Amino acid sequence: MAWPFFRHLVYRVTAHFSWPVGRPAPLTAPVMAASIRVSCSTTNLTFSMSEKPYAPSCEQNRDVILTVLQPRLKGVRRLLELGSGTGQHAVYFAPALPHITWQTSDLEEHLPGIQLWLADYPVANLPPPIVLDVATDRWPTAKFDAVFSANTAHMMDATMAGAMLSGVARLLPPNGRFLLYGPFKKEGNFHGPNDRAFDQRLRSHDPAIGLKDIAWLDQIAAAEDLNLVEEIAMPANNFVLFWKKNAQPNRLAD
Numbered sequence: 001m002a003w004p005f006f007r008h009l010v011y012r013v014t015a016h017f018s019w020p021v022g023r024p025a026p027l028t029a030p031v032m033a034a035s036i037r038v039s040c041s042t043t044n045l046t047f048s049m050s051e052k053p054y055a056p057s058c059e060q061n062r063d064v065i066l067t068v069l070q071p072r073l074k075g076v077r078r079l080l081e082l083g084s085g086t087g088q089h090a091v092y093f094a095p096a097l098p099h100i101t102w103q104t105s106d107l108e109e110h111l112p113g114i115q116l117w118l119a120d121y122p123v124a125n126l127p128p129p130i131v132l133d134v135a136t137d138r139w140p141t142a143k144f145d146a147v148f149s150a151n152t153a154h155m156m157d158a159t160m161a162g163a164m165l166s167g168v169a170r171l172l173p174p175n176g177r178f179l180l181y182g183p184f185k186k187e188g189n190f191h192g193p194n195d196r197a198f199d200q201r202l203r204s205h206d207p208a209i210g211l212k213d214i215a216w217l218d219q220i221a222a223a224e225d226l227n228l229v230e231e232i233a234m235p236a237n238n239f240v241l242f243w244k245k246n247a248q249p250n251r252l253a254d
């Protein structure tokens with residue numbers, strides 16, 4: 001091999017292939033992306049190839065979500081993220097919230113992708129992802145004082161979404177916080193034609209899934225001593241629903 005041929009060369013090849021399944025943002029699932037990086041230098045020859053999943057919606061919504069999270073996660077030390085997907089939110093939020101150990105989780109098949117993102121964006125407060133199917137009773141036994149999840153409830157059937165809320169309630173200590181971002185119905189109504197079309201598209205893939213009603217979610221949550229303290233309207237008709245364990249309803253977090 002004529003190594004000098006590679007001297008002074010730096011290649012960076014990135015390709016993205018995406019198949020959006022839903023509304024422009026957020027998407028229903030991480031779209032596929034391939035990223036191939038080949039780099040060479042005079043002193044060090046490295047070839048690294050990674051195929052990271054890539055969700056364009058994460059780039060679009062991460063700043064507005066972070067703005068909501070920052071004041072509401074003050075004093076939190078350990079947070080569990082449910083359905084981390086690609087891991088893009090985690091690698092963006094964790095460095096901005098350095099007081100929080102941000103534990104990613106998802107169904108087993110998503111862990112390799114999350115690991116690739118974590119490897120590319122190493123920070124001390126991002127431990128390796130863990131397997132967590134919210135519909136099972138195999139929830140972590142470690143202590144967490146907050147839970148975050150984005151764009152998951154509409155991907156779940158009713159039983160699963162209920163199990164997510166029950167699992168969160170079991171996991172959290174008094175005053176523990178749960179922030180759930182995504183599109184929701186309100187009083188049975190969609191927030192415009194885009195949400196209705198998105199819901200129909202989801203149901204055409206799986207009739208059991210689709211946008212959940214905020215009141216329906218909150219009824220389950222309230223039975224588990226999770227109190228909805230805020231319902232924050234976000235761009236593109238999304239919301240952040242903020243529950244606190246054993247808190248007074250309609251009161252902002254301490």
Ligand SMILES: C[S@@+](CC[C@H](N)C(=O)[O-])C[C@H]1O[C@@H](n2cnc3c(N)ncnc32)[C@H](O)[C@@H]1O
Pocket residue numbers: 026027028029030055057058082083084085086089106107110132133134135149150151152155156160
């Ligand atoms: C639309 S993606 C959202 C991913 C990421 N949070 C985001 O906002 O880009 C939905 C995620 O929910 C996860 N999910 C679906 N059912 C789940 C379950 N039963 N337990 C845990 N995660 C689940 C999927 O694996 C997927 O990562």
